[in-house]
Amino acid sequence: MDSTSTATKNSNSQDLIPFSYVNGKINVIEFLEAVKNLITLVDRLGKVFAPIKYDMEGNVEKIKKYEYSEDSCLLELMAKEHSKGESKSAEGVLWLNRALLFFELLFQEIIVCLQSNNYDVNMKNIYTIAYEGSVKKYHNWVSQQLFALICKMSPTLPQILKSLEVEHDISGFETRLTSFNKTLHIVRSKIDTFFKDQNMFV
Helix, strand or coil: CCEECCCCCCCCCCCCCCCCEECCECEHHHHHHHHHHHHHHHHHCCHHHHHHHHHHHHHHHHHCCCCCCCCCEHHHHHHHHHHCCCCHHHHHHHHHHHHHHHHHHHHHHHHHHHHCCCCCCCHHHHHHHHHHCCCHHHCCHHHHHHHHHHHHHCCCHHHHHHHCCCCCCHHHHHHHHHHHHHHHHHHHHHHHHHHHHCCCCC
16 A cells, blocks of 8 residues: 655755655645645745746646545545546646656756765756656647746756755755655656546546
């Protein structure tokens, strides 16, 4: 049985709230909380990421249109919507999940750099790797040019570490980011599998 759970939050502003997948379910409230926390991190990386932030927030608002309780499962909500021949909120999940893949790939590359003490890495290349491995194929030419500009103007690794206030505890941050990325991968993959099994958005 796959199982991840939301860790107890502490006062450190740089800590990421892990995604939760327990007993085959993605609790929608915990999912939205983890996404909101990630958006806060994105916001701290600078105004250059504003288009990504606003896009993620827009998709979160679509998901919030579901009628849900504290025990509601995101996958079950999407299945119920799909059974009615509707998909507006699920489309928000779809695009949000594509953004989550971008960050999963981005964080994975950053983790590799931290493990190898490579702080002078060309971050433009890393952003590009994450972009090409996630959302680029879904974007039109204009969106691709905008993202190319974002990649070009995005912060360096030392700037990222400073903006997250972790430059004095890089080892601890690496551990937290690695743990977070594992939960992100599990939940994101479960959502992808759901769409494939339901034959949605093909």
